[in-house]
Amino acid sequence: MLAYLIRRLLLMVVTLLGVSIAIFLLLRIVPGNIADILLDSAGMIDPAEKAKIVTDLGLDLPLPVQYWHWLSGLFHGDLGYSYVSEKPVIEEILPRIPITARLAGLALTFAICAGVPLGVISAVRQNTKLDYFLRILSLSGLSMPAFWLGLLILMACVKWFGSIPIYDRAPATFGAWLAMLAIPAASVGFRSSALIMRLTRSSMLEVLRQDFVRTAKSKGLSDTAVTYDHALRNAVLPVITTIGVETAFLFGGLIVTETVFNIPGVARFLVEAIRWRDYPMVQNLVMFIAIVVVTVNLIVDLLYMVVDPRIRLGA
Amino acid sequence: MSHKWIRLFAAGVCALLLATGGAQAQKQGGVLRITHRDNPPSASIHEEATISTDMPFMAVFNNLVMFDPAAKQNRLEAVVPELATSWKYSDDDRTLTFQLREGVKWHDGKPFTAADVKCTWDVVSGKVDGKMRKNPRKSWWFNIKDIVVDSPTQVTFHLNDPQPSFLVMLAGGFSPVYPCHVPAAQMRTHPIGTGPFRFVSFQQNESIKLERNPDYWKPGRPYLDGIEYTIIPNRSTAVLALEAGKFDMNITGELTPELVKDVLKAVPTMQCLVQPSNTEGNLLINRDRPPFDNPQIRKALALAIDRKAFSDILSHGVDNIGGAMLAPPEGIWGWSKAFMETVPGYGSDVEKSREEGRRIMRELGYGPDKPLTLKVTTRNIPDYRDAAVLLIDHIKNVYIQAELETLDSAVWYARLLKKDYAVGMNVQGTGIDDPDVMFFENYTCNSERNYTGYCNRYLEALFHKQSQMKDFAARQQLVWQIDRTLQEDGARPVVYQSQGGTCWWPAVKGLHLAVNSIYNHWRFDDVWLDR
Numbered sequence: 001m002l003a004y005l006i007r008r009l010l011l012m013v014v015t016l017l018g019v020s021i022a023i024f025l026l027l028r029i030v031p032g033n034i035a036d037i038l039l040d041s042a043g044m045i046d047p048a049e050k051a052k053i054v055t056d057l058g059l060d061l062p063l064p065v066q067y068w069h070w071l072s073g074l075f076h077g078d079l080g081y082s083y084v085s086e087k088p089v090i091e092e093i094l095p096r097i098p099i100t101a102r103l104a105g106l107a108l109t110f111a112i113c114a115g116v117p118l119g120v121i122s123a124v125r126q127n128t129k130l131d132y133f134l135r136i137l138s139l140s141g142l143s144m145p146a147f148w149l150g151l152l153i154l155m156a157c158v159k160w161f162g163s164i165p166i167y168d169r170a171p172a173t174f175g176a177w178l179a180m181l182a183i184p185a186a187s188v189g190f191r192s193s194a195l196i197m198r199l200t201r202s203s204m205l206e207v208l209r210q211d212f213v214r215t216a217k218s219k220g221l222s223d224t225a226v227t228y229d230h231a232l233r234n235a236v237l238p239v240i241t242t243i244g245v246e247t248a249f250l251f252g253g254l255i256v257t258e259t260v261f262n263i264p265g266v267a268r269f270l271v272e273a274i275r276w277r278d279y280p281m282v283q284n285l286v287m288f289i290a291i292v293v294v295t296v297n298l299i300v301d302l303l304y305m306v307v308d309p310r311i312r313l314g315a
Numbered sequence: 316m317s318h319k320w321i322r323l324f325a326a327g328v329c330a331l332l333l334a335t336g337g338a339q340a341q342k343q344g345g346v347l348r349i350t351h352r353d354n355p356p357s358a359s360i361h362e363e364a365t366i367s368t369d370m371p372f373m374a375v376f377n378n379l380v381m382f383d384p385a386a387k388q389n390r391l392e393a394v395v396p397e398l399a400t401s402w403k404y405s406d407d408d409r410t411l412t413f414q415l416r417e418g419v420k421w422h423d424g425k426p427f428t429a430a431d432v433k434c435t436w437d438v439v440s441g442k443v444d445g446k447m448r449k450n451p452r453k454s455w456w457f458n459i460k461d462i463v464v465d466s467p468t469q470v471t472f473h474l475n476d477p478q479p480s481f482l483v484m485l486a487g488g489f490s491p492v493y494p495c496h497v498p499a500a501q502m503r504t505h506p507i508g509t510g511p512f513r514f515v516s517f518q519q520n521e522s523i524k525l526e527r528n529p530d531y532w533k534p535g536r537p538y539l540d541g542i543e544y545t546i547i548p549n550r551s552t553a554v555l556a557l558e559a560g561k562f563d564m565n566i567t568g569e570l571t572p573e574l575v576k577d578v579l580k581a582v583p584t585m586q587c588l589v590q591p592s593n594t595e596g597n598l599l600i601n602r603d604r605p606p607f608d609n610p611q612i613r614k615a616l617a618l619a620i621d622r623k624a625f626s627d628i629l630s631h632g633v634d635n636i637g638g639a640m641l642a643p644p645e646g647i648w649g650w651s652k653a654f655m656e657t658v659p660g661y662g663s664d665v666e667k668s669r670e671e672g673r674r675i676m677r678e679l680g681y682g683p684d685k686p687l688t689l690k691v692t693t694r695n696i697p698d699y700r701d702a703a704v705l706l707i708d709h710i711k712n713v714y715i716q717a718e719l720e721t722l723d724s725a726v727w728y729a730r731l732l733k734k735d736y737a738v739g740m741n742v743q744g745t746g747i748d749d750p751d752v753m754f755f756e757n758y759t760c761n762s763e764r765n766y767t768g769y770c771n772r773y774l775e776a777l778f779h780k781q782s783q784m785k786d787f788a789a790r791q792q793l794v795w796q797i798d799r800t801l802q803e804d805g806a807r808p809v810v811y812q813s814q815g816g817t818c819w820w821p822a823v824k825g826l827h828l829a830v831n832s833i834y835n836h837w838r839f840d841d842v843w844l845d846r
Contacts, residue, residue, distance in 0.1 A: 032725025032726045037724060038449060042364045044763040045731060045768075084356070084519065085504065151551055162559060163559050166545070259549050262556075264518065269520055
């Protein structure tokens with residue numbers, strides 16, 4: 001068990017190192033840099049001014065030197081300075097992480113809380129009207145783009161309630177906070193919940209036909225006990241995998257949702273940073289997202305061991 | 316008492332009532348909430364050329380002089396004192412002396428003096444390296460010979476030549492006085508000014524907050540406790556939030572005429588104004604690259620454009636048609652309708668112009684079976700892209716088959732710099748409706764904003780000539796001729812002059828917008844909230 005954990009942690013480090021090289025190089029392969037954007041924003045054409053900015057920001061240094069500066073800074077907790085805001089990157093990123101974390105957490109909670117039970121119900125009530133309805137609902141969730149759904153929700157809010165959930169850094173009450181984040185979270189979590197629902201349903205249908213389920217039923221166990229204690233426990237493994245993968249995908253959905261609902265989180269900030277070619281900001285944000293995704297995957301692998309004794313014993 | 320005296324007395328009473336009534340009606344307090352379209356590149360007005368910086372940060376500063384906020388048109392006659400209490404030209408019009416307001420303090424408590432004025436214009440005119448990253452309007456101040464601090468409250472600008480527009484340029488929103496003692500880097504992130512509002516915070520991609528300056532030199536102003544800009548890049552979200560009452564107004568000129576209609580339909584009491592933004596769509600033609608090194612092909616290309624169709628399609632006919640200078644009645648220097656009819660490509664008979672274009676192309680060996688193929692390059696932004704698509708359709712009429720090439724902003728700039736394009740569709744704004752600003756900023760050989768590198772020494776001499784003319788009518792005639800030559804020469808053929816909408820809730824009072832620029836009326840010291 002310990003050896004497995006160490007192996008996984010080492011693999012994490014290698015993965016993150018790979019990500020750091022990839023993002024560093026990819027950013028520099030993309031044409032244009034911050035000097036182009038800065039001069040473009042001032043509507044200026046001046047090669048001398050561009051050269052001055054490039055030198056000031058150290059963009060003319062050899063790539064390995066630039067990479068080393070960044071990496072060694074990371075190890076010392078120095079993420080560098082944003083080219084745009086001219087503030088330490090850490091000051092820009094830190095206040096935004098909780099915003100995105102809360103939104104992602106709520107979205108994931110919504111996706112799991114809605115997706116798993118509805119998937120189970122859909123499987124248990126296979127081919128009933130309820131099953132058809134839930135399948136249509138899940139298909140809708142997979143088909144509707146998050147930005148479109150978000151805008152529809154906003155328009156409905158204005159039409160029916162005369163207000164919209166625009167982000168406020170200091171909402172007056174917990175209720176106001178929840179209302180402000182719940183709608184965007186549901187909007188971004190809807191797709192994930194649909195996916196989880198469909199996967200839970202198909203996995204459950206497969207397990208419900210297994211011999212051990214029939215045995216449990218013949219032992220006289222209640223339907224609830226059979227469904228949740230026996231069937232779901234065995235059907236949940238692929239669902240856990242999906243939840244892990246969806247956590248990574250969630251960031252993609254969050255970019256759209258944070259833009260539509262104007263939430264100043266990490267995801268929207270990343271898009272802007274890429275647009276500005278704000279290398280220090282993008283590099284560190286992508287590294288942060290990579291750490292989150294790799295950590296979630298590690299947690300998922302560890303959950304496998306908790307849920308499935310065969311994996312635990314094998315490890 | 317005669318009727319004349321009765322009428323005069325009554326008028327006086329009415330005026331007094333109106334004046335006192337108006338003063339009583341103004342309420343102190345409240346925070347003005349405005350939607351902002353994108354993240355400003357920095358907070359330093361002198362380093363930027365975008366309304367995204369100009370509008371939110373103009374209230375932090377003062378100019379020496381400014382355009383009267385109550386005047387509808389930004390023009391020389393509307394220039395009023397601000398940090399300068401008065402000014403005087405020498406007899407030869409080459410020396411301009413300003414008396415400065417006493418007792419004015421910067422937001423950090425230090426006193427404002429004439430040295431700050433000298434310091435600011437020494438840097439922006441390029442005489443001194445002020446450590447600014449960018450200086451996009453250096454070309455505006457070509458005429459400054461020297462600036463002399465006569466005393467802490469008097470400063471004199473020595474000019475190479477007389478220049479009536481010099482005062483106009485000083486009055487623009489892009490000409491604030493900066494403090495000498497604050498470094499350029501700080502001005503980009505935490506600006507210090509003398510204006511009615513103090514800088515509080517600038518959260519990237521989130522918000523800009525200003526608070527009332529309690530030590531403002533203008534007694535009783537500003538009325539507002541603060542101004543908050545929330546950055547909402549998604550236009551649909553911004554409009555919905557405005558309609559829902561989450562904001563008091565939108566950033567100026569950002570709404571299309573169609574969106575303004577939608578807003579008014581949703582909230583009939585909303586106050587909206589669609590007006591010229593002094594922003595134009597124009598063509599960047601790479602005259603260094605064949606075949607556009609041939610003036611005949613440039614002419615044929617320009618003759619293919621149906622400007623009315625651009626206006627009809629892009630803005631339901633709201634956009635103006637004109638040359639480089641903003642068209643009347645909002646613009647001061649734009650061509651009259653009769654004059655415009657005489658400019659090639661601007662006549663009402665578009666088919667005739669296109670036939671002329673086709674004739675030129677046929678003479679050069681092109682035709683329906685042998686079209687000229689090229690790429691029309693533009694930024695991947697809706698305003699740019701839509702216009703470029705229309706352009707491609709129009710130039711088919713003169714045997715030019717074009718393909719659309721859209722570029723990310725960073726790449727767009729890099730390509731312009733390398734002159735790696737054939738024809739580019741460009742959109743750009745100008746701070747002040749004035750020929751000196753337009754010509755020197757965009758068309759002089761060494762200007763930082765001369766994207767195409769257009770350089771015509773003969774025209775440049777005319778730029779200087781018109782700049783020195785005091786007689787408005789004579790100067791206007793010369794400006795028209797220069798503008799005509801610029802269009803004929805394909806310097807940067809203007810396709811449309813766009814209009815944009817600004818909406819605000821009725822509770823916002825004292826807001827005055829100019830009809831010929833969106834850049835100069837954002838001091839907000841007269842604005843108050845009735846709620």
